Amino acid sequence: METQQILNDLEKRLPIKRFEHVIRVTETAKKLSNHFGVSVEKAELAALLHDVAKYMEPADMRKIIEENSEDSRLLSFHHVIWHAAAGAVIARDEFGIDDSDILNAIRYHTTGRAGMSKLEKIIYIADLIEPGRNFLGIEELRKTTEISIDRAMKSCIVHSIGYLVEKQATVFPDSFECYNEHVQKMNSQLRKET
């Protein structure tokens, strides 16, 4: 499906503010993929479709997750995170995306996970640092992203988990696994350097 066709479809599915967010995430993801040697075409598709299910009814997302054997643990967490798995199914079934890396980048863009591919990290990071986002430390995070994708991913997952803990909201286990993996990776790098 052509980019313009996807945009036309997204305009119907998403409110204008979310649509504009998607455009900014896509621009950011394209820049990052170019910088980190990942296919710009794949990054564009994953970014365009990452929030495709964001405004679906929770009951419809639940049905999609159940019927497509997506991770059933999601259903015992807040439905705000369901749009990622539901979105991967829609990208596959309604937009004809068959590349598993693109689908996983959509599937894990809210929770992260251990063992993320570069493309998955790019979408996760782009979602958080796109120019419309503003939170304490974001400029530092944007600079870190230019230097190291793993350091940026670690900062992103620390930010996301910290935000949830601050609100005393539950945290999906994949996010902790992503956090632990990145902290361990950073610590072992530090040990090598000293």
Ligand SMILES: [Fe+2]
């Ligand atoms: Fe999202």
Ligand SMILES: [Fe+2]
């Ligand atoms: Fe998003």
